[in-house]
Amino acid sequence: MIIAIDLDNVLNNLADFWRRRINQKYGYYVEQSELKNYDMAANFPTLDREQVEEFLNRYDIWRDLTPTNGAQEIVKALNMTDEVYIVTARHGFPQYYPTFVWLRRYFPYIPEKRIIFAQNKEMIRCDVLIDDCPANLVRDDCVTLQYRQPWNSDRVWGTAIVNDWVDVYQKIRAIGGANEETSGISG
Ligand SMILES: [Mg+2]
DSSP states (O other), X not given: OXXXXXXXXXXXXXXXXHHHHHHHXXXXXXXXXXXXXXXHHHHOTTSOHXXXXXXXXXXXXXXXXXXXXXXXXHHHHHHHHSEEEEEEOOSSGGGHHHHHHHHHHHOTTSOGGGEEEOSOGGGSOXXXXXXXXXXXXXXXXXXXXXXXXXXXXXXXXXXXXXXXXHXXXXXXXXXXXXXXXXXXXXX
16 A cells, blocks of 8 residues: 655644744743644734744754654554655745655655655545645545544544554554455455
8 A cells, every 4th residue: 555644743743842932932831732723823823924933944843853652663564564655745945854854864764765745745646644634634535544633633534533653553454454355465
């Protein structure tokens, strides 16, 4: 199977990290659970968009960002049996290089040719997409696993909701098994 995996807030903890930086600089106490909007600026309505988004263009955010629990081990396991691609939207070329360096550091087993920078994810053909963005999850050409986050928990946008990486692994293995049976390629 071709498995396409989103980066921000799926493989990493960007929003958690980002809101801490905003809190620190501007004196807020916004918790991760209070981030009800996918658009970070909408979670801080009293700040300008520029004040919120300036953090994304600073190198230190990509240097300090960490992977989500279990992501490194489970992506590695999936990569041994399936074709794993990382698909991430980036805004502005200055974000490309630190993102690539971050992926090399934490997911060194994903080859360069399996890293795709794309703002139009619907153009990426795959069997399974793991994403947290509601707009990316509404597809009828693949299974979409909705990585649970405060901004998408109001409804089921994807094929199924996943709570963490163990859950991702179990659901993908269940899909793989079902596909093999229906296509007659098992054994
Ligand atoms: Mg994301």
